[in-house]
Amino acid sequence: MRSPGVILLTGAGNGIGRATAIALARRGDRLGLIDRDERALASVVEELRSHRDAIAPRSADVTDLSAMRGAASEIEEVLGPVSVLVACAGVGGLTLLPDLDPGALRAMLDVNVVGVANAIDAVLPGMIARGAGHIVGVSSVAGYRGMPWMAAYSASKAALTTYLEGLRPALKRRGIGVTTVYPGFVRTAMTEGTPFRRPVSMMEPEQAARHLIRAIDRRPRDSTFPMGTALGMGLLRRMPNRLYDQMMDRAGPEALTVEF
Numbered sequence: 466m467r468s469p470g471v472i473l474l475t476g477a478g479n480g481i482g483r484a485t486a487i488a489l490a491r492r493g494d495r496l497g498l499i500d501r502d503e504r505a506l507a508s509v510v511e512e513l514r515s516h517r518d519a520i521a522p523r524s525a526d527v528t529d530l531s532a533m534r535g536a537a538s539e540i541e542e543v544l545g546p547v548s549v550l551v552a553c554a555g556v557g558g559l560t561l562l563p564d565l566d567p568g569a570l571r572a573m574l575d576v577n578v579v580g581v582a583n584a585i586d587a588v589l590p591g592m593i594a595r596g597a598g599h600i601v602g603v604s605s606v607a608g609y610r611g612m613p614w615m616a617a618y619s620a621s622k623a624a625l626t627t628y629l630e631g632l633r634p635a636l637k638r639r640g641i642g643v644t645t646v647y648p649g650f651v652r653t654a655m656t657e658g659t660p661f662r663r664p665v666s667m668m669e670p671e672q673a674a675r676h677l678i679r680a681i682d683r684r685p686r687d688s689t690f691p692m693g694t695a696l697g698m699g700l701l702r703r704m705p706n707r708l709y710d711q712m713m714d715r716a717g718p719e720a721l722t723v724e725f
């Protein structure tokens with residue numbers, strides 16, 4: 466597959482972002498790597514030491530616009546113009562009543578929505594000037610509908626999906642494509658320790674990375690994976706509201722070992 470040029474990847478220190486960074490570097494892509502977790506970022510760089518010349522790591526918090534602009538411009542000075550942004554940094558968490566925890570909702574909206582907007586803002590002037598680029602936003606199937614034990618996370622990913630959809634036509638007119646990615650469950654720190662009542666089938670981060678890289682290469686409008694999740698969640702997404710509510714009334718409490 467032809468190299469897409471310089472790829473800027475947020476959330477590159479852990480989980481899906483880390484696995485994607487490693488796979489992209491090994492196939493010869495040039496990468497700007499951003500994460501707020503400096504130690505995790507350093508360990509990715511150490512793992513990729515034989516690709517050192519093709520990598521520019523920067524520690525930054527995606528919720529800090531000026532830090533993101535600074536990091537993106539430093540990366541471009543080292544590697545050249547960013548042609549693909551993969552906005553993967555995200556935070557999750559459960560919404561377990563009676564503790565509604567609006568602060569957690571705010572944090573998820575800040576990272577999962579505003580953080581993606583900041584990352585786009587940081588690379589957008591260059592992409593517009595060149596009339597080319599590709600923005601890959603990592604949303605989630607949890608944003609297809611309101612998940613009863615993930616109300617805040619679902620809302621943040623639904624907002625991200627809608628935000629990217631809304632931006633798509635204006636970006637397209639400027640030569641910039643938008644791909645929204647919807648992973649199912651992936652075994653990472655984000656899902657670790659979720660008190661599921663029954664074992665839940667999860668992809669490994671390396672499998673998720675392969676799907677993400679296919680989306681980078683093929684530039685579809687949307688990419689949901691794995692296939693089983695795409696089919697199951699696709700049905701749930703189109704289910705009439707009354708039926709969905711009835712199903713969640715039952716399935717919700719059966720999903721977790723804790724009250725919500």
Ligand SMILES: NC(=O)c1ccc[n+]([C@@H]2O[C@H](COP(=O)([O-])OP(=O)(O)OC[C@H]3O[C@@H](n4cnc5c(N)ncnc54)[C@H](OP(=O)(O)O)[C@@H]3O)[C@@H](O)[C@H]2O)c1
Pocket residue numbers: 475476477478479480481482499500501502505525526527528552553554555556557576580603604605606647648649650651652653654655656
């Ligand atoms: N795991 C799943 O089942 C799943 C399913 C669907 C979608 N997703 C999405 O996939 C993406 C990656 O998730 P993951 O499971 O790989 O999570 P992860 O293992 O927790 O990795 C996320 C990385 O992003 C970093 N990050 C978080 N907030 C940041 C910020 N404000 N600025 C910069 N970096 C930040 C994290 O740093 P810290 O460690 O310091 O937080 C971490 O290194 C997320 O957008 C997530 O919502 C995950």
